[in-house]
Amino acid sequence: MSMITIESLNTASQADFVRALDGTYEHSPWIAERAWGQRPFASLAALKLALVQAVRSATRDEQLALVRAHPELAGKAMVAKALTAESTNEQTTSGLTNCSPEEFAKLQQLNADYNAKFGWPFILAVRGPRGTGLTRAEIIATFERRLAGHPDFELAECLRNIHRIAEMRLDDKFGEAPALGNQVWDWAEKLAEHTDPGYAELGQLTVTYLTDAHRACAQRLSKWMHDCGFDEVSIDAVGNVVGIYHGHDRNAKRLLTGSHYDTVRNGGKYDGRIGILVPMACVRELSAQGKRLPYGFEVVGFAEEEGQRYKATFLGSGALTGHFDERWFEQADADGITMREAMRHAGLCIEDIPKLERDASKYLGFVELHIEQGPVLNELDLPLGIVTSINGSVRYLCEVVGMASHAGTTPMDRRRDAASAVAELALFLEKRAAADGDSVGTIGMLQVPNGSINVVPGRCLFSLDLRAPTDAQRDALVRDVLAEAEAISERRGVGFKAEETLRACAAPSDASWQQRWERAVEALGLPPHRMPSGAGHDAMKLHEVMPQAMLFMRGLNSGISHNPLEAISNDDTELAVRAFQNLLNQLATELT
Amino acid sequence: MSMITIESLNTASQADFVRALDGTYEHSPWIAERAWGQRPFASLAALKLALVQAVRSATRDEQLALVRAHPELAGKAMVAKALTAESTNEQTTSGLTNCSPEEFAKLQQLNADYNAKFGWPFILAVRGPRGTGLTRAEIIATFERRLAGHPDFELAECLRNIHRIAEMRLDDKFGEAPALGNQVWDWAEKLAEHTDPGYAELGQLTVTYLTDAHRACAQRLSKWMHDCGFDEVSIDAVGNVVGIYHGHDRNAKRLLTGSHYDTVRNGGKYDGRIGILVPMACVRELSAQGKRLPYGFEVVGFAEEEGQRYKATFLGSGALTGHFDERWFEQADADGITMREAMRHAGLCIEDIPKLERDASKYLGFVELHIEQGPVLNELDLPLGIVTSINGSVRYLCEVVGMASHAGTTPMDRRRDAASAVAELALFLEKRAAADGDSVGTIGMLQVPNGSINVVPGRCLFSLDLRAPTDAQRDALVRDVLAEAEAISERRGVGFKAEETLRACAAPSDASWQQRWERAVEALGLPPHRMPSGAGHDAMKLHEVMPQAMLFMRGLNSGISHNPLEAISNDDTELAVRAFQNLLNQLATELT
DSSP, X not given: OOOOOHHHHHTSOHHHHHHHTTTSSTTOHHHHHHHHTTOOOSSHHHHHHHHHHHHHTSOHHHHHHHHHTSOOHHHHHHHHHHOSSOOSHHHHHHSOTTOOHHHHHHXXXXXXXXXXXXXXXXXXXXXTTTSSOOOHHHHHHHHHHHHTSOHHXXXXXXXXXXXXXXXXXXXXXXXXXXXXHHHHHHXXXXXXXXXXXXXXXXXXXXXXXXXXXXXXXXXHHHHHHHHHTOSEEEXXXXXXXXXXXXXXXXXXXEEEEXXXXXXXXXXXXXXXXXXXXXXXXXXXXXXXTTXXXXXXXXXXXXXXXXXXXSSOTTHHHHHXXXXXXXXXXXXXXXXXXXXXXXXXXXXXXXXXXXXXXXXXXXXXXXXXXXXXXXXXXHHHTOSEEEEEEEOEEEEEEXXXXXXXXXXXXXXXXXXXXXXXXXXXXXXXXXXXXXXXXSOEEEOOOEEOTTOOTTEEOSEEEEEEEEEESSHHHHHHHHHHHHHHHHHHHHHHTOEEEEEEEEEEOOEEOXXXXXXXXXXXXXXXXXXXXXXXXXXXXXXHHHTTTSOEEEEEEOOHHHHOOSSTTOOOOHHHXXXXXXXXXXXXXXXXXXXX | OOOOOHHHHHTSOHHHHHHHTTTSSTTOHHHXXXXXXXXXXXXXXXXXXXXXXXXXXXXXXXXXXXXXXXXXXXXHHHHHHHOSSOOSHHHHHSSOTTOOHHHHHHHHHHHHHHHHHHSSOOOOOXXXXXXXXXXXXXXXXXXXXXXXXXXXXXXXXXXXXXXXXXXXXXXXXXXXXXXXXXXXXHHHHHHTXXXXXXXXXXXXXXXXXXXXXXXXXXXXXXXXXXXXXXSEEEEOTTSOEEEEEOOSSTTSOEEEEEEEOOOOTTOOSSTTTHHXXXXXXXXXXXXXXXXXXXXXXXXXXESOSSOOSSSOTTHHHHHHTTOOOGGGGGOBXXXXXXXXXXXXXXXXXXXXXXXXXXXXXXXXXXXXXXXOOSSXXXXXXXXXXXXXXXXXXXXXXXXXXXXXXXXXXXXXXXXXXXXXXXXHXXXXXXXXXXXXXXXXXXXXXXXXXXXXXTEEOSEEEEEEEEEESSHHHHHHHHXXXXXXXXXXXXXXXXXXXXXXXXXXXXXXXXXXXXXXXHHXXXXXXXXXXXXXXXXXXXXXXXXXXXXXXXXXXXXXXXXXXXXXTOOOOHHHXXXXXXXXXXXXXXHHHHHO
16 A cells, blocks of 8 residues: 555545545544545654544434444454464454454354343444554453443444554554554553552552652653653652753753642552653653754653552652642551651661752743543544643532431331432532532542432532632632532531632633643644643642643543543654644743 | 428319429429429329429520529539538539549539530539439539530420439439339349440440350349249240249240340340349249239340341340251351351250241230330430331442532532532432421431542442331332432433342331220320330231230430430330330229
8 A cells, every 4th residue: 555645635636545544434424525525644643633523523323333333342353263374463463363252152142132231233343442452451441431322422433443444444544553642652551560569469460659660660761761861860859750851051940840740549650750751752752853942841750649658649749849748758557657757768878858948049940741540532533632731629528427327117207318418519510510500529439438329318528629710710619519508408408518628719820821732733734632631740839939831641541631542643642742742842932 | 301202292283283393393482383283293203204394494594594593513523522511412412422523523524514515514413313412523424425415405304304303302202212213223234234345345235146245144143033923934045034923823825025135235224124123023023922814924135136147136035936047057257256156155056946936826915115215205305215117228338329529620510520419319308208207217327438528439338327217208218219319310421320239127116915005094194195116026026926015215415325325214114114014904894
C-alpha cells in the first residue's frame, strides 16, 4: 500500500477521498463521504476528528449499522484459531491466536451473553492503546467488564473502539507512527514496574511517598532525564526530581512544569506521571537537535501529591512555594514510621527544605499537562482539553444520628432513620449541583456502621465533596447543601454534624498561559476545548506564587482514574507532546 | 402515711381526690383534677393510666411546666452530697449519695450541657425499672445518652420518667408492691449473669445455642421450674426446658406457652425470657395455693430462636412442630464446631429429636408473652398490647452497580452514581410503606464498598426488609418496591440485583385466643390495644400446627431490643403476670 498524505486528500474528489480511506471504517463509506465536506484538514489529527464527527452526528440507526458491520470478536477468535499463519496485522497482534480451549469457550460464552444483552457484536480495538496488541487475558477481562455496562454506554464504547481501530488504520495508511507518544507510553509502563510491597503480588500499582518503589521511580526519572539531555538533574530535599534544560542564557527566566510521580493505592500509570514524561520527551527532542530555547525549562517530578502515606497532600509542589509544613515531620504512617524517619532513611537532607522555595520572579510561569481523570474528553472524542480553572472545593465528613430501632416493630411514622435522612440529602445535592451546570457534588463515602438487615439505621456516616469553578459559586453550593441538611434533620428529628476536612480555593488559569495552550492545540488542527478541572493538581500550589495554566489529555475507559483501568493511547500522547512542543516554540518566538 | 384505696378515691370529691394524690406529680394538681373526671377506676393501673392521659392531652406548655416543676438532678446530687443522713426514700436509692468529686463534676457538666440544649431540667426516675435505684454509673450513662437525643423525643422521655416516678409514688401510697413483677424481674436479672465467653468481660449479654452459658441458663430455668411446683421438668433433645403443670386430669388437653432463652450478641435480658418467666410465676402462684386447672399447662423455654451461633432460627420451637432440619447438624459455628458436636458435648440425645414433635390434637393452643421490641406501647404509655398478627416478611440483599468516577471531574449529568440510585429507592420505600399504614420497609444495611470522598460511587450494597400483616399486603409492597428499583435503575443507567434471603408468611392471631388476651387485659382495667407484631416469634412456628395468639409488654427506652438498653419495669411485669393469670382463669371457667 502506498502512503497517502493529507495534502493529496485535501485536493481529492469525493470519490477519490472515499476510495483512499476505504477500509478505515468497516463497510461504511458514508463516514468518509460526510467528512469530505470538512476539507481542508490541517493534519491527520484533524482528519481523524472529522471522521469521528461524521459518526457522532449520524443517527443511532446509522451508528448501530456501523457497529453491526463488524465481525464478532469470537468469530475472529475462531478464524485466528483455524489459521496456522495469521493473515493480518490485527490478528497477529490481537492476542486471540493460540487461545486455550478454556479461553475459547469463555470467549464464546461472553459473546453469546453479550449478543443476548445488547444485540450487536462486541467491538474491541484489540491492538490496544499502545497499538501492540492486548493479551488474551486483557481481552477477556475487558469483555467481562463491558458486558456489565448499560446499553447506551456500551454502544458509545463500541463506537470509540471503532474510532481507535480507524485511527490505527489511518496511522498505517499515512505511515505516521506516533514515535514520541510511544516513547512516553513506554516510559510510563516502565515506571509502573515499581510498586509498594504487597501490591506487586496483586498486580497493583501503588507508589507512596519515600517507599522503596517511590525512590526507585525517582532514580529512574533522574536517569531518564540525564539520558534526555537535561543539563542539571537532581533529587531535592523532599524527593522531587528536578531537571533543568538551560536556555541560551543560563540565567534566563525559566518556564516551570511538572507533575507528581506518586500514586494512590491501586492507582493508574498516567495520573501525574505524563506531566513529567511529556516535557521530558520535549527536552529529548530539543537536545537531540542541539536546540536551545531563549529561556530555561525546568521539569519537576513532584514526590508527593496524593497524600496517601502521610496526610501531606501537595507536599512536593508545596515545597517549591514555601508551604512545607514542619508539623508533617512527626506524622506517622500506618506502620508507625514518621515522615522524619522516612526522609532520613531516604537520605534526604531535611535542613535544605526551606531552600527549595522558588523565587517566582525568576520564572515565566507554570504549566502542567495532566490526564483529565474525567469522562468529558473521552465522551466528546477529543484528545486534548484546555483547563480554564481548577475548581475550588470543600470536603466534609458528616454524621447523621437518628435512633436505631427494630425494622419490623417500628412503624414508619415513628422512625428516626439516619440513612433516609442522608438519602434525602443525596437527592437534593444531585439537583442543586446540577442546577449550576458546572458545579459538582458527591457523597462518595456512605455507610450505616454495623447496619443490620432488621434494624432501622440509627447512624449514617457519609462524606460531602463540593466543587465549583469559582469560590463564590462553591460557597453558595456549600451554603445551600448544609442548610438543606439542617432542614432535613430538623424535620426528621435527627442530628446532623459536618466536619470540614478540606477547603481549596479555585485556581483560574492565567489568561496568557491559557491562550498559549489554546494556540498550541489549534496548531495541531484540533479545536481548543475549554473545561474546568474538577480535580486538584500541583498547579494549584504553584498558582499561589506564579501564573499557571494546564492542558488535559483524554483518559480512555471514560476517563477513569485512581484505578488500574486508567489508560491513554499512544496517539493521544503523541498529540500531547506535540502540543507541548508548540507551546515551547510559541514562547520562544514571543521572547525573541 | 395511711394507705389509700381505689374504692375511697372513686367516691372522693375532686378536692379530696386531688389532696389524696398530692405529691404524685410534682407541684401539678391539675393532673389529678383532670383525671378525677374519669372515675370510677377499675384498678390502680387504670388510675395511673388516667393520670398519664391527663398529661398526654395537656398542651405542650403545660407539659413543659410539669417538667420544669422538677428540681434538677444535679441539684439533687448537691443536696444528697450535703446531707449526711438521707431524708427521703428516693434519695436513699437514687445512687447520687457519695458521688466522687469526678462524678459530681461530670454531673454538673452534663447538667449545664443539658440545660443549654433543651432548656428544661433533666428528669430521671432514679429508682429505676425495679424500684431499687440506679447506680451512679447508670445515671451518668443515661444522662449522656439522653443528652444526644432530639428535643421532641427528650421531652417525651422526661414525661415518661415523670410518670414512672408517679407510678412508684402511687405504689407507695397504695401499699401495692409489684411482688410478682419483682419476682420475674429478679429471675431475669439472675439469668443474665450467664453470658458467653468474651462477653462477660465487656459486661455484655450473649447466650447462644449450647454454649456453657446457655446450658447454665437451661439448668437454672429447670431448677426454678422445680421450685415453682411444676410436676414435670425436663431438658429435651434440642435443649428446650419443658415444665408441665398438670391439670386435674393428667391426660387433659394442654395449653402450651413459652418463648426462647437464647439471645442475640450483646442483647437484652427480656427478649424471649419473660415469655418463660411470667408463666412460671403463674404456676408458682397456682402451686402455692394448691390450685389445679381443668387443663394441663406446659411452659417451654425454647433453646434457640435467634439463629446466632448456627443459622437455625426457630430451632427450639421448630422441634415441636416437626420442622427440625437435619442438615443443620453439619453446620459449623465460627470456631468450626458443628451443631452435631455441640449437641453431643451438651449430652443431648439427637436421636430423640423427632419425638419432640407435638400432637396438636392434644393442645388447646399456644400463647406467648413477649417484650414488644418496638416503640409503640412506650410512646402510647400503655403497659400491654394485644397482637393481631405476626407480620409476613421478605428480605433481600441488593446491589446497585453504576460507574465509579472522579468526584471532581465527572459532570453531574454524566454520572452513574450507584448510591444516588439507592437514595432514590430509599425515599420511595419510605413513602410506599407508610401509605399502607401498617406495612414497614427498611434499608438497614447500606454501604458504598471502599468508598472514597472523591469518587462517585460505582457500587452500593444494601438490604431490604419488607413486612406487612398479611401476605397479600406484603407481596404488593414487594412488587412495587422492586418495580421502582428497576425503573430507577433504567432511568439512571445502573444495574440492580436483589437476592431474596428470607420469606416468612404472616401469622394472624387466632380470633378466640386473641379475644382471651383482650379480656385478660381489660380485666386489669386497661384498654386492649391491638397491634401487629413486626418481629418474628416462636408463635410463628407453632402457628403452623395450632391456634396461637400473643401478648406484648412495653419495652422502655423506646422499646429498643437486641441491645443492652432493653428494659421493662417491675410494675409492667406485674401487669403481665396478672394478665396471664386472667387468661388462665378465663380458660378454666370456659372449660368447667
